Amino acid sequence: MYPLYQLLFTDHGLSASQVSTLFIIWSTTAFLFEVPSGAWADTFSRRKLLMLGSALSGLGYASWIVLPTYAGFALGFVLWGISSALISGTFEALVYDELAARGRTGTYAGLIGRSKAAALVMNLAATALAAPLFKLGGYSLAGAVSVLSCVAHLLVALSLPEAAPVATADETEEVEPGARHGALGRYRLMLLSGLAEAGTSRTVRKAVALVALLAGFLAFDEYFPLLARDVGASTTLVPLLIAGTVAAQAIGGALAGAAYKVRASVFAVGLAATAVLIAWGSLSGTALGFVPIAVGYGVMQLVIIVAEARLQDAITGPARATVISVSGLFAEVFAVAVYAGFAVGSVWFTLPVLVAGLTVPVLLTAFLTPFALPAPAGEDAGVGGEVGSERE
Secondary structure (H helix, E strand, O other): OOOOHHHHHHHOOOOHHHHHHHHHHHHHHHHHHHHHHHHHHOOOOHHHHHHHHHHHHHHHHHHHHHOOOHHHHHHHHHHHHHHHHHHOOHHHHHHHHHHHHOOOHHHHHHHHHHHHHHHHHHHHHHHHHHHHHHHHHHHHHHHHHHHHHHHHHHHHHHHOOOOOHHHOOOHHHHOOOOOOOOHHHHHHHHHHHHHHHHHHEHHHHHHHHHHHHHHHHHHHHHOHHHHHHHOOOOOOOHHHHHHHHHHHHHHHHHOHHHHOOOOHHHHHHHHHHHHHHHHHHHHOOOHHHHHHHHHHHHHHHHHHHHHHHHHHHHOOOOOHHHHHHHHHHHHHHHHHHHHHHHHHHOOOOOHHHHHHHOHHHHHHHHHHHHHHOOOOOOOOOEOOEOOOOOEO
8 A cells, every 4th residue: 555545545535735634643643652652662572562563554554445534544544653653663672682682783783774675675566566456456455455464564573583581681670770660660660761861862862863854754755656646657657656766775775784884974975965866856747757766765764774773772771662762753743844844835836846845854964964873883982973871
């Protein structure tokens, strides 16, 4: 449904501004649940939370097919928003802590990059599959296959490993040694611990802000299908155009491990190039404009994964998922601002102009990157940021 759901909404009578309000509902839901779910992931089984998130997203897709009205679409986004909050930070924290239990955190950037690249390859396959599925059975068949993919996601989450008991011992001991707490007490401690680290460590604080901004820019792709239709692409061609952006993201993710120790100034140049490429592609007025858009999106994906990996290395406290969720929360705030801007701006501007306009904050973030991106693990503070334990 990824390359089709925006078209599903408009084909059932929703306007561009109504579609934007659905995106706001989605991001607002994720915003409300982001940090609380992060603290939950620090006190509860992360694997089970991933399974729950899979089930909720599947129910969300089902609601779009069973109830194709504004209310049904809104319900789907509420379920998807909760699912996103449960998964956001939880998966990355699980992977990092599993590697920490084996003394292999140095491989995190490469592993998470390959993982996300593999996910994008599957996304690419699903995107390419959307066109024949739509021709064969319309939105209903594409939706049914999407629900089945969530079932597969749940089964994969079930298969994930869990660290040995010594590595999964009550982490509240690191906050209050010797204390005994119930479930709510442990939850409160981990929530406060994560919020404290995100707020008092200069390196973590700046990295959280940078990752939030970069993740918020992924709001671009919610409008790519509508942009493709705006340049005259048919419903069956749209998934193929979107597939190009997904393929570029997969390549960017796969290169993240090798690029992990590159200087922050290089990533800044990459983000600046991203802004130019996406603006150029969106204003081109042709389907070929998706070529520079795809290249820019691939570069941005590489920068995002490296920034997330360096943030993971900068975190020193036990509430890892909570800290990551703080970043996710601000990413949702930025995404809501983007969606609201599109909803209001659509009254005066065309979609290509609005997409190009979003590249301005990308360009501004490029100038901030050398000062906000933490240095690679094991290196002293420099242009890329301060040492992770520094407080103020």
